Amino acid sequence: MAAQRGQRGGVGGDTPPAPTAAEITTPIPRVADVPAARERARAVPEAAVARLAVYLRVLSAMQEQGAVTVSSEELSAAAGVNSAKLRKDLSYIGSYGTRGVGYEVTVLIEEIERILGLTRKHxxxxxxxxxxxxxxxxxxxxxxxxxxxxxxxxxxxxxxxxxxxxxxxxxxxxxxxxxxxxxxxxxxxxxxxxxxxxxxxxxxxxxxxxxxxxxxxxxxxxxxxxxxxxDLAVELQVLSFHVARRADDAAATGGRQVNGMVVS
Amino acid sequence: MAAQRGQRGGVGGDTPPAPTAAEITTPIPRVADVPAARERARAVPEAAVARLAVYLRVLSAMQEQGAVTVSSEELSAAAGVNSAKLRKDLSYIGSYGTRGVGYEVTVLIEEIERILGLTRKHxxxxxxxxxxxxxxxxxxxxxxxxxxxxxxxxxxxxxxxxxxxxxxxxxxxxxxxxxxxxxxxxxxxxxxxxxxxxxxxxxxxxxxxxxxxxxxxxxxxxxxxxxxxxDLAVELQVLSFHVARRADDAAATGGRQVNGMVVS
DNA sequence: TACCGCTTGTGAACGCGTGCACAAAGTCAG
DNA sequence: CTGACTTTGTGCACGCGTTCACAAGCGGTA
Missing domain, CATH: 3.40.50.720 (NAD(P)-binding Rossmann-like Domain)
Structure with missing residues (x-):
């Protein structure tokens, strides 16, 4: 019974010669290599895609404020993730940064839009x-x-x-x-x-x-x-779970809480 | 990192079978052990919490239809996940099923509500x-x-x-x-x-x-x-990504993948 | 009571995503 | 031109979550 699975439901009909290392070997850091870019899109982790959308919004805001370049540090801080993750996410779509300098805002916006398919209207x-x-x-x-x-x-x-x-x-x-x-x-x-x-x-x-x-x-x-x-109800219930957990922690440890680990 | 977390060594010494855990030690599968239940809540993975909320909704619907018990197979199908995952998720909150039979709907609803903190109003x-x-x-x-x-x-x-x-x-x-x-x-x-x-x-x-x-x-x-x-915009953009990926796949495989409207 | 079939609960393996740490690569100053 | 500094890109390891597969456990049946 194939219910609904957002998971790896074999995309398309066949992709036999794609044992792919899951990691990108970046064969050619050449820009404007459309086919390669397309191919690459398939390797972008789902979670990274969602974050790319966030980066895009932040970048747009920066662009409006006149920013020309951003470092992974700045951008990651604004997007609420750590810089390593941001760089990794960007690496999934190619190498558009300049070492020692950072990323050109317009270029990054353009590339993310392309990967997300925002060049066409939906x-x-x-x-x-x-x-x-x-x-x-x-x-x-x-x-x-x-x-x-x-x-x-x-x-x-x-x-x-x-x-x-x-x-x-x-x-x-x-x-x-x-x-x-x-x-x-x-x-x-x-x-x-x-x-x-x-x-x-x-x-x-x-x-x-x-x-x-x-x-x-x-x-x-x-x-x-x-x-x-x-699902709004689910979101609220997840929050409810956290409220409850917090209350329990407080009650159990008397308010003492150590980042992540709790003495028992 | 200073904290290395005694992965398994902890209690070791004279426990031949080595429970390994770090996950759930489940010392006592006793019901009504409130402190233990609270303790357990902390071990429930975030992703599982969200699914528990879904199970809860499905269970409520089943209860209204008069169902008294459900098997992991039925419940998982209705919730859109596979049965192994469902059983694992339920195991995080305790052992409330009966082997060879299934789960009692009311009991499961009660336990999930407790773990999610729905017993109090928010x-x-x-x-x-x-x-x-x-x-x-x-x-x-x-x-x-x-x-x-x-x-x-x-x-x-x-x-x-x-x-x-x-x-x-x-x-x-x-x-x-x-x-x-x-x-x-x-x-x-x-x-x-x-x-x-x-x-x-x-x-x-x-x-x-x-x-x-x-x-x-x-x-x-x-x-x-x-x-x-x-974030609605992010959701749409993620979908947009999939639209684009699909179109590319279709183009790459020669326009296979059809449903009536695939551009190229 | 002993057997049989069914379903749970979970140990263990696998795979993916995350974070670290560093080499590569580029800029800038002198 | 050289050297020092900055920031990217990524190999690698770790940990979490998912999945598989099966032993344990329970009810029904002879």
Whole structure:
């Protein structure tokens, strides 16, 4: 039973000659080597990808402030990670720094954008125009970097046709048609739990390959579809766990706490 | 590093089988051993905690459908993980299953709730009543499991005093006072980026130890404060990365990998 | 009571990500 | 041109988390 696995689900059909050392041998530090860059993207760890997005935001802010170059030390501090990790992350996408100097801000932004695929626009469809969906549709943060919300859907007949955030709401039955027409590549599910799976199926049917799911449901999707979920309840419960753990530690050690290790 | 942590040597001496551990020594699989349960919580991997929250939701749904027991196989399928991982996760919190039978639903719910600290209520404060904050304040999902939103804040004078989702909005200057009064244990930041750090500082000042941050900013907090961030832009960019990777794979393998809409 | 099949719990191996420490490589001053 | 200083890029080791595989344990059955 292949449920949904964001894991190493054999990508594509075959990649037989790729025993790859997982590490990059950096065959050629040549710039503008597109095929190599593409190849390299496959080796970027998932966790690093998320951090690259953060670096990108920080870099953009720095650029606006007129910064031309940054050292790994500065950038890592601003991004909240240690410098070694930052350099390692950047090394996954190539060698664009200058030893003794640092990285050129514009170059780094350009390269990260390329790796993240931000050079093309990704149409986003939001399904479920409730409180959250409404917020997402109006969210100014989405378009911030090339993610135009180009379609909205809901089941409620009263909402259909009403413009939200400048876009008319369609009925979810039109998901396949509208998404295909507008070449939606990312679907956002903000519906109540019971409707999530159905909506998901329609998005998949429409050819959407990436889904961002806000509904507290485990979606079943084909292997070729990527799902990321944002579960507020889970986040709160994880925090709750920490609150409890802290309280216990305090009670147990009388407030004494040694970084990481606790005497028992 | 001075601390080398007696990996296994510790108790050694006359223990032939050598439990090895450092992980769980599980001295006594006795139930109702509260101190031991508390101690154990500290050993639960972060990733497992998040999954436990998911299991909890699935279990609740099963309970409502009248299920009395579940096997690791059933539960794992419903939660979207493999059964081995599920059993390992559950083993972190104790041994509450019956071999040859499975787990009793009610018992498991109870134990997970205890470990996650859901036996006590956690007051939540939402700061920033914009689109997102508004949605969060009205969000019916929060209280779902003991997370009452008990305070709202914003800078906008026009919003102060206005009730949103049944609760009056306070000015952010009142964060310290109100949060202390209402014993807020979790703060949710849904403000624009520039205001996030300031708001965060006030929450910390008010004694809030856990923060859920929706603002695309890296918050600086004292060590004793736990922060979890939900960054929509990052999520989208990670998905974008996958879209790009897929397209590349398709191009590389000759356009195989199809679903109807693969560009080249 | 003895056997059999089923499911849990976990020891152990594996793999990935993280952090350290250093060589390589470039800049700048004299 | 040389030497000293700075910062990158990465080999390597460590530790955590995931996965496998199986012994232990329990219920049902003869």
């Amino acid at each position: 149409s986003v469809a939001v399904v479920g125009i409730g409180n959250l969906g409404h917020a997402l549709a109006n969210y100014g943060g989405f378009p911030g970097r090339g993610f135009p919300v180009s379609a909205l859907f809901d089941v409620d007949p009263d909402l259909v046709g009403v413009p939200v955030g400048g876009i008319a709401v369609h009925h979810i039955d039109d998901i396949p048609r509208v998404c295909s027409e507008r070449e939606v590549s990312i679907g956002v599910i903000a519906t109540p739990p019971p409707a999530a799976q159905t909506v998901c199926d329609r998005l998949v049917e429409a050819g959407v390959q990436c889904i961002l799911n806000f509904a507290p449901v485990v979606l079943q999707v084909p292997d070729h579809v990527e799902v990321r979920k944002v | 007051s939540v404060a939402v700061v920033g009543i914009g689109n997102l904050g508004h949605a969060l304040a009205n969000y019916g999902g929060f209280p779902g499991r003991g997370f009452p939103v008990s305070a709202l804040f914003d800078v906008d004078p026009d919003l102060v005093g206005v009730p949103v989702g049944g609760i009056a909005v306070h000015h952010i200057d009142d964060i310290p006072r109100v949060c202390s009064e209402r014993e807020v244990s979790i703060g949710v930041i849904a403000t624009p980026p520039p205001a996030a750090q300031t708001v965060c500082d006030r929450l910390v000042e008010a004694g809030v130890q856990c923060i859920l941050n929706f603002a695309p900013v890296v918050l600086q907090v004292p060590d004793h404060v736990e922060v979890r961030k939900v």
